[in-house]
Amino acid sequence: MAKKVVILGAGYAGLVCALELNKLTTAQEVEIILVNKHEYHQLVTQLHEPAVGAKEEKDVTLSINSILGAKKVKFVKDVVVSIDNEAKEVKLENSKLSYDYLVVALGSETEYFGIPGLKEYSFTLKSVNQANRIREHIENCLKTYSQDKKDSKLTFVVGGAGFTGIELVGELADMLPVLAQKHNVPKDKIKLINVEAAPMILPGFDEELVSVAKKSLEARGVQFIIGTPVVQVEPGIVHLKSGDTIPTETMIWTGGVRGVPVVAEAGFETEPRGRAKVDEYMRAVGHEDVWIIGDSCFVLAPNGRPYPPTAQISTQMGENAAVNIYSTMKHMKKEKFDPVLLGAVASLGRKEAIGSIGNKMKAKGWLAYRVKDASKYRYLAKIGALLKS
Numbered sequence: 001m002a003k004k005v006v007i008l009g010a011g012y013a014g015l016v017c018a019l020e021l022n023k024l025t026t027a028q029e030v031e032i033i034l035v036n037k038h039e040y041h042q043l044v045t046q047l048h049e050p051a052v053g054a055k056e057e058k059d060v061t062l063s064i065n066s067i068l069g070a071k072k073v074k075f076v077k078d079v080v081v082s083i084d085n086e087a088k089e090v091k092l093e094n095s096k097l098s099y100d101y102l103v104v105a106l107g108s109e110t111e112y113f114g115i116p117g118l119k120e121y122s123f124t125l126k127s128v129n130q131a132n133r134i135r136e137h138i139e140n141c142l143k144t145y146s147q148d149k150k151d152s153k154l155t156f157v158v159g160g161a162g163f164t165g166i167e168l169v170g171e172l173a174d175m176l177p178v179l180a181q182k183h184n185v186p187k188d189k190i191k192l193i194n195v196e197a198a199p200m201i202l203p204g205f206d207e208e209l210v211s212v213a214k215k216s217l218e219a220r221g222v223q224f225i226i227g228t229p230v231v232q233v234e235p236g237i238v239h240l241k242s243g244d245t246i247p248t249e250t251m252i253w254t255g256g257v258r259g260v261p262v263v264a265e266a267g268f269e270t271e272p273r274g275r276a277k278v279d280e281y282m283r284a285v286g287h288e289d290v291w292i293i294g295d296s297c298f299v300l301a302p303n304g305r306p307y308p309p310t311a312q313i314s315t316q317m318g319e320n321a322a323v324n325i326y327s328t329m330k331h332m333k334k335e336k337f338d339p340v341l342l343g344a345v346a347s348l349g350r351k352e353a354i355g356s357i358g359n360k361m362k363a364k365g366w367l368a369y370r371v372k373d374a375s376k377y378r379y380l381a382k383i384g385a386l387l388k389s
């Protein structure tokens, strides 16, 4: 009888896992069910573009049904509520699903570090809907400025200077002047501030490249406040540990991720930030029939530091889980998770990027931007969506 594999989440990890498992197996061997709360797959790595109006929603979403086409993966649009790993059952908002093998690939949530008011009074950038909300809010601030001349409407604060924060700051640096012109707002009144608790921006990137990124953004008017944690957010005001305050209507928080609650609630072992601990084959610790992949899990690299939560790592986890589910079904030797790190490139707006390619070559400027673009197209080709995007 065919084994039933239920995959929760059709992001980078879950979608790739479903497509790989589809390739490896026949319909007699396996029934694959992919669950996602939206009918579309989101290109999360591009979300900073619709957040400032540089791209539209349709540019960063792909219909899951059209990606799956005639493949033997059944798509269920529903929201995962809980997992009962003893009964081998997943509760969805509208139904229940039993499974032989389960893959949890539900991504992550925002970490607010208990900072008072941060959750209530900040925007986040983890979904297309959130990107749309940010874009509408920014437009609204600029559109209504002429009515009350409140300077806080023209001050935009991004909390966090990791990958997401810097890519967003870069995009804002390029687009805010364009939007200011559109709404007849004096460009020199606009303030774009990036606040970071750590002593430097873009942790993990080469120091020389970080300095290039900082100079490029500063030249476009970005003000960095580094080594200074946000300690409280109130409506219209951000408080910093230094005692300074920033009057602003726009605080966008990109400062951290934590695991989705459903994982810990199901009893899977997690690290302090709620991400699942997994073994070398990407299975939840102590569970030979459950794989937890992508941003929902926590894996230490050989250097003793955790792999960063990236699409690059998530897709490779998806592939690895598919291979190991197949190996388990066939009683074959499983494959240890050993990702190929292709480097990392962070965009700095519409024309520039910085990054390392293959962990050796450094790239900056327009060339690095093209490398970043190429990685998007490589991914689209992988999921068979190049012509559909």
Ligand SMILES: Cc1cc2nc3c(=O)[nH]c(=O)nc-3n(C[C@H](O)[C@H](O)[C@H](O)COP(=O)(O)OP(=O)(O)OC[C@H]3O[C@@H](n4cnc5c(N)ncnc54)[C@H](O)[C@@H]3O)c2cc1C
Binding pocket: 008, 009, 010, 011, 012, 013, 014, 035, 036, 037, 038, 041, 042, 044, 045, 046, 047, 048, 078, 079, 080, 081, 105, 106, 107, 108, 125, 126, 163, 164, 167, 260, 293, 294, 295, 296, 309, 310, 311, 312, 313, 314, 345, 346
């Ligand atoms: C603005 C931004 C820029 C980034 N840039 C890069 C980059 O350049 N390179 C890079 O490698 N990484 C980048 N990242 C990180 C990367 O996007 C994530 O690491 C990646 O999305 C994680 O993949 P995932 O499959 O684990 O989760 P996701 O891609 O978040 O997918 C999770 C899926 O689960 C679904 N889901 C969640 N909860 C439920 C539920 N309860 N029920 C049903 N479905 C649910 C979601 O709708 C989603 O489809 C960036 C992230 C952001 C936010």
